[in-house]
Amino acid sequence: MSERPDTEAVISVKHVSKDFLLPHEKTSSIKSGVINVFRKKDRTVDTQHALKDISFEIRKGEFFGILGRNGSGKSTLLKILAQIYQPTKGSIETRGKIVPFIELGVGFNPELTGRENVYLNGALLGFSRKEIDARYDDIVKFAELEKFMDQKLKNYSSGMQVRLAFSVATRAEADILLVDEVLAVGDAEFQRKCYNYFELLKKSKSTVVFVSHDMSAVREFCDRAILIENSELVAEGDAEKIANRYNRLFMDEDKGEINGIPQTNERWGDRRASFTKVEVTGKKVIDDKTESLTFTAEFTAGQDIPTIITGSSIVNAKGEEVCGTNTEHRRIKLTDIKQGETVKVHWEYPNIFTDGKYTINVSLHGSNSTRMADWWEGAAAFTVRREEKAPFVVTPDIRLKVER
């Protein structure tokens, strides 16, 4: 936290609590109100503590993650930051203009044309008519909806609506952007657009608050993060660390520790054999498409093992397993391993990877992925840099020849 002591806090959250009063029978008509007045005993109000004494600071230029499970209170916190909700206790201080992207297309009206909706939505984001006029062509072009702007929104497909809304939203000039994960829904191409936009924000050193439970996105974009669990702030710090902590929330309580290695969501198994070292032996940043990814996975048997299978897979920044294999598929037999024996497996993956960051999963298990001995997610990482930016999961060396 002391990496950048000079940068000022643009959001200070001080001891914020938020309670929602939930009457058992909601008094929204006079009749029930009158009845309840006479039956005071029955009028019970449940207080739901959505947030309890939350304090943290967000500094200028930070990409800040708010993580938590569904119902943990993270969305309430985002709404308090956006000043949509008032905190019950505590205060927040903000500096600069905040634009919330809690949902795309706020104020969109299906009865209005695309053009009219751009102006309406723009106004909610703080754009005057003139300012929209100046950006209008860009917005339409980015949304790829040139031919549809004078049609009513109700005739748009949902994908077109999202594109238009996103296109307006990305023009917003804010000091602080509040982004909800719901932004990144939609088809793969739209997600890519979203992530490109996040990357742009990150490069331009914008202050962004990002609420998510997509850990790969958090790992990729966020500098720092907090973890909200049961309405309380349970951890704050480096995004990678918090993302791991988040994953551990889902760990079964009874897993505990085996052979001195804690069981987590990323690493578990009965440890009859366990990895001791997984290391990228070639370049960690592969910028040459002819260069392969090479790594070595080393494991030691904790007991005599008649037969075992070891595998690996490559995971991209979105959390998709791109490719992988194991010794069983390759018909390589690993039998009669004595207790204490160390086995080295050298892996070489041809560079079919699309530009981006990747992690490596390794595993040790019985036949057909049964009896996991050691499952290690994100055992190592590497990056691929490519000129060719294709929106596909993999980018193999496709040859093509044009003849005319």
Next chain:
Amino acid sequence: MTGLGRVASKYRYSIILLRELVITEFKLRYQGSALGYLWSLLRPLFLFIILYFVFVSFLKIGGDIPHWPVALLLGIVLWNFFTEVTNNGVTSVVDRGDVIRKINFPKYVIVIAGSVSALINLLLNLVVIAVFMAINGVDLQWGALLSPLYVIEIFVLAIGLAFFLSAVFVKLRDINYIWEIVMQGLFYASAIIYPITLVMEKNHKIAELMLLNPVAQAVQDIRHVLISTHNPTLYTISGNNMLVAAIPIVIAIAIFILGAWYFRRQAPYFAENV
């Protein structure tokens, strides 16, 4: 940002929003109709023609007040303005609940946006009234210049009520039915479709009491300055008592202040209650 700059930018956002909301409302209202905006003029015009025949040919209750039919139409126009501002107001916040839950913006803009369209309608209606006045040969006096002040009085009262009602409606959904009934009663109590002289003939004191209602008083005053001085006002009925004449104005301002205060106090919690 300096304090002044912050105030200016906040104000700017409200204006941008207000403008867009008004434009949207207007567009949506006349969507799919062939004559479009023209209906804003045609609607009152036909209503007037009907009323004119009913009240002039069948129900001759105008008595000896000159140009009573025009005064009647003027009263209805002003009353419609009052109802439109308050009725638009009551549900305005709840109707925009969807947006309120997603973004923070000055909530009063919603209520004002609803009243702006009522103001536009009023202006269009007044154009029609002016035509009728000309046809009837109403003799305009210099005092007519005072009429905008009374329109403002009605507006201040109506917007104050709109603020209050819209904030209450978020928590208590019965308020619009209650308000509907109140408006029905108020309509007949405000001497809109009958001349106040009818009441005065029966009981002078009751007529005076009725004109303590700001809407009735303002309508009567506008009729007085715009159409004919034969229309009595609270001031003339009370025997030129300035203090009594000031009561409805004070009521209007008080309701505005209370309504705005209550709205302001409730606005931060709209998002979670709506």
